[in-house]
Amino acid sequence: MSGMLGMVNYWAVIVLMMVGFYTLIARGNLVKKLIGLNIFQTAVIMMYVSFGKITGATAPILIQSGDHGGGGAEHVVYSNPIPHVLMLTAIVVGVATLSVGLSLVVRINEAYGTVDEDEINRKDNGL
Amino acid sequence: MDDRVILRVGAKILIPFILIFALYVQFHGDYGPGGGFQAGVIFAAAFVLYALIYGLGNVVRVLPPKAAYVCGALGVSIFVGVGFVTMALGGGFLDYGVLAHDPAHGQHYGILGVELGVLITVFGVMVALFYAFAGRRRIEP
Amino acid sequence: MTGVVTAVLFAMLAITGIAVTRMRDLFAAVMLAGIYSLVSAGLFVVMDAVDVAFTEAAVGAGISTVLMLGALALVGHKEAEPKRRPVLPLFVVVLTGGILVYGTSQIPPFGAPDNPAHLHVAPYYLEESDHDMGHIPNVVTSVLASYRGYDTMGETAVIFTAMVGVLLLLARGPLPRRVFHQGEWITVRPGTTREELEATLHEGDTEEAHDG
Numbered sequence: 179m180s181g182m183l184g185m186v187n188y189w190a191v192i193v194l195m196m197v198g199f200y201t202l203i204a205r206g207n208l209v210k211k212l213i214g215l216n217i218f219q220t221a222v223i224m225m226y227v228s229f230g231k232i233t234g235a236t237a238p239i240l241i242q243s244g245d246h247g248g249g250g251a252e253h254v255v256y257s258n259p260i261p262h263v264l265m266l267t268a269i270v271v272g273v274a275t276l277s278v279g280l281s282l283v284v285r286i287n288e289a290y291g292t293v294d295e296d297e298i299n300r301k302d303n304g305l
Numbered sequence: 306m307d308d309r310v311i312l313r314v315g316a317k318i319l320i321p322f323i324l325i326f327a328l329y330v331q332f333h334g335d336y337g338p339g340g341g342f343q344a345g346v347i348f349a350a351a352f353v354l355y356a357l358i359y360g361l362g363n364v365v366r367v368l369p370p371k372a373a374y375v376c377g378a379l380g381v382s383i384f385v386g387v388g389f390v391t392m393a394l395g396g397g398f399l400d401y402g403v404l405a406h407d408p409a410h411g412q413h414y415g416i417l418g419v420e421l422g423v424l425i426t427v428f429g430v431m432v433a434l435f436y437a438f439a440g441r442r443r444i445e446p
Numbered sequence: 447m448t449g450v451v452t453a454v455l456f457a458m459l460a461i462t463g464i465a466v467t468r469m470r471d472l473f474a475a476v477m478l479a480g481i482y483s484l485v486s487a488g489l490f491v492v493m494d495a496v497d498v499a500f501t502e503a504a505v506g507a508g509i510s511t512v513l514m515l516g517a518l519a520l521v522g523h524k525e526a527e528p529k530r531r532p533v534l535p536l537f538v539v540v541l542t543g544g545i546l547v548y549g550t551s552q553i554p555p556f557g558a559p560d561n562p563a564h565l566h567v568a569p570y571y572l573e574e575s576d577h578d579m580g581h582i583p584n585v586v587t588s589v590l591a592s593y594r595g596y597d598t599m600g601e602t603a604v605i606f607t608a609m610v611g612v613l614l615l616l617a618r619g620p621l622p623r624r625v626f627h628q629g630e631w632i633t634v635r636p637g638t639t640r641e642e643l644e645a646t647l648h649e650g651d652t653e654e655a656h657d658g
Contacts, residue, residue, distance in 0.1 A: 187556040189547055190456040196543040197463035204535035207525040209472055209517060213479050217463050220486050220506065227495045232564060233557030237494045239337060240576055240583040255559065257494035258568040259585045263594060266586070267601040269501045270342045270427065273510045274608030277434045280517040281615040284441065287521040289626050294526050301629055330500075335582045338496040340590065346504040353512055377609050384599050399595040409580030416582065416591040419598070426602050430609040431509055437616040438516030 187228055195221035206295040208283045212276060219272050223265045230261035238262065309358075316358040323351040331424055335413075341420040345427025352432050361439050370436050376429025383422035387415060448492060455489045472523040473515075480511040497586045 198221055201214025238259035287293050290301055331344035356364040387399065394403040401415025402408035462482045469475040483506030490499035554561040571589050579588045590598055625632050625643065634643055 185550050185556065187452065188550045188553070190460075192543055192546045192550070194456075194459055194463055195546070196539045197460065197467060199542065200532075200535060200539045201467045203538065204528075204532040205467070205525070206528065207472065209514070209521060210475065210525055213466060213475055213514070216479060216506075216510065217466065217482060220483065220502070223498070223502075224486060224489065224493075227490055227493050227498055228556060229561070229563050230495065231493045231557050232559045232561075235494060235559075237338075237496045238572065238585040239496070240572075240585060242583060256572050256585070258564050259571060259589055260568050261563075262495045262498050262586050263589045264597070265495070265498050266340075266342060266501050266590065267598060269498070269505050270346075271601055271604050271608075273505050273513070274430065274434075274605040276510055277438075277513050278608050278611045278615075280513060281437065281612045284438070284517055284520045285615055289628060291628060293521045296529065297526075334587050335584055337584060338500045338586075339584075340497065340587050343497075343500050343504050346501075346509055350504070350508055353509075357512075374609070374613070377606050381599075381602050381606050384602055388595075388599070399592075399599070401592060407580075409578065412579045412588075412592055413582070416579070416587065419591045419595060420587075423598065423602055426606055430605050433609050434513060434612055435509075435516065437612050438513055438520070441520055441616055 188225070191221055191225045191228060194224065197221075208286065208293040208295065209280070211295075212279050212283065215279070216272070216276060219268075223268060226261040226265050230258035232257050312358050316354055320351050320355060323347060323354070327351070331420065334420060335416070341423025342427055345424045346431055348424070348428045349431035349435070353435050356435065356439060361436070365436070368432065370433065370440075373429045373432040373436060376425050377433055378429075380422045380424065380426025380429060383425065384419055387418040387422065391415065451492055452489065455485060455492065458485050459489070470525050470527075472518055472525055475525075476511060476514045476518060479514070480507045483507040483510070497584075 195218055198214045198216070198218030202211050202218060205211060205214065232255055235255040235257045238256040240256070241254050283293055286298065290298050292298060292301075327344045327347040330339035330347060331341060334340035334344070352364055352368060355367070387401075389398075391400050391403055392398055396403035399415070399419075402411045404411035404414045459482060462478055462485065466475050466478045466482065469478060483502055487499040487503040487507065490496075490502060554563075571585055571593060575582065575585050575588045579592065582588045625634055627643075627647070632643075
């Protein structure tokens with residue numbers, strides 16, 4: 179894992195990030211924008227989790243010395259748990275913010291009768 | 306709605322196991338993947354499933370919206386309350402070591418209480434969010 | 447072997463993401479977004495983040511899909527045809543992606559055990575957790591609830607605040623004094639509920655609804 183090969187993972191995450199970003203800025207429908215934001219968010223989480231990965235390591239759940247027929251527990255390498263902790267809470271906060279966004283969209287729909295950005299702008303300026 | 310027997314019976318069989326699984330995730334969180342956040346969401350998913358199959362009117366009789374709001378606030382209070390208890394016992398805020406004679410045991414109790422607070426908040430908030438969206442009628446423009 | 451699994455999962459994620467972008471029917475897009483979350487949960491397992499994968503599968507694929515479907519039932523599930531060619535967004539996205547790819551040349555390689563991120567706090571947590579916490583093998587739990595309990599308390603408060611926000615926006619109850627309805631501000635009497643306002647609005651332009 180060196181040079182180009184070590185970066186492919188990050189590049190794949192960036193591609194996903196940009197797919198979400200494109201949905202966010204190119205589509206006019208507000209619900210679609212929120213879906214795009216969700217994809218973007220998942221990609222960012224993936225980026226953080228990638229930073230915590232160590233090749234050949236295992237999940238950060240400590241193996242007790244008695245668990246596997248004794249021995250070897252000292253030589254196990256664990257991945258970095260800190261990104262996992264931060265991203266775990268970020269996912270739950272993400273769904274909370276998503277719901278606030280969706281409720282705003284619902285209220286916009288009730289006020290304007292549409293959730294399309296262009297339509298809303300036209301109604302605002304045409305009044 | 307009346308003739309969807311498979312859905313109704315299937316949901317009735319599944320819901321108790323979903324609730325038990327949520328509790329397993331909660332209390333096994335120390336030893337394997339899991340914890341308050343996941344358990345709260347799974348616990349709420351059982352109620353969401355019940356609402357989807359049997360209608361919002363029935364699930365509101367089991368768990369009124371007010372109860373969900375109270376859960377959302379209660380969990381945060383438990384979390385902060387654990388912090389104040391540790392302060393009262395002479396430690397720092399959220400310093401669980403003072404909860405028992407052996408600091409490691411104190412950590413155990415503290416983590417248990419905090420995870421319980423997270424479970425209750427996440428459960429209450431998720432159910433309240435679902436009620437808020439499902440309880441609203443569509444207004445035709 | 448892990449590389450192959452990762453590559454396949456990334457390919458599936460990219461296909462699902464592009465399908466979500468192109469899909470005109472929002473119902474299908476929401477379901478595909480759920481699938482995207484589930485596949486990314488698989489990817490998290492490959493990257494050793496089992497707790498994150500669990501949360502993503504429960505929250506991303508479960509609850510957020512349900513919430514989005516609930517919102518779609520209220521706003522309709524047809525997306526309008528795009529009116530112009532998305533040249534500018536495409537340019538912005540390609541530019542941003544290019545800058546980010548350029549930025550990766552400065553960050554340490556994927557999976558190397560001597561990356562700076564793995565050298566400072568994480569080893570302490572992994573080595574001392576067993577001693578500090580007693581028998582709690584899951585380091586993620588001990589960091590989440592104890593070492594970084596302040597963080598988690600903040601996050602819990604954030605989701606509580608989100609609930610309050612959603613309830614302020616969506617819950618039933620008396621309306622505020624001024625209501626923005628279909629492009630104009632309407633003054634209502636204190637204590638009016640949504641149902642009463644809708645009833646008066648549907649009757650026509652009566653004095654009660656427009657007394658401001």
